Amino acid sequence: MSTILIVEDELLIALDAEMTLQDAGFEVVGTAATEDDAVTMALEARPDLMVLDLRLADGGCGRRVAERVRTEIKVAIVFASGNLDPAKKRELDPLDPVAMLSKPYDGPELLRAVAAA
Known part of the structure; x- marks a missing residue:
């Protein structure tokens, strides 16, 4: 696993994730805050x-990003959300994420999730 796209609409979280991943030797190919930008990137x-927040700017949805992108390319998914209750996790399971992170997450948690891919 070498290239990662961060999809997060909270700037500080996106920057922290980007620095954590780069410091660990991963190449971050970009960050996106909206659903359409994420799919395009x-x-x-x-x-x-892709590290995907579930709630994105402009009413976007990380789940829809995963669904749209996976019709075109094979990509591992790590979902992140402040609301990962058991029902939400069951809803996301069909997308076969490698991990699901509850916000706020820290650097070591992010790296463990990425390593699971």
């Missing part, structure tokens, strides 16, 4: 993995 950059 994913299809252009073709990352190995």
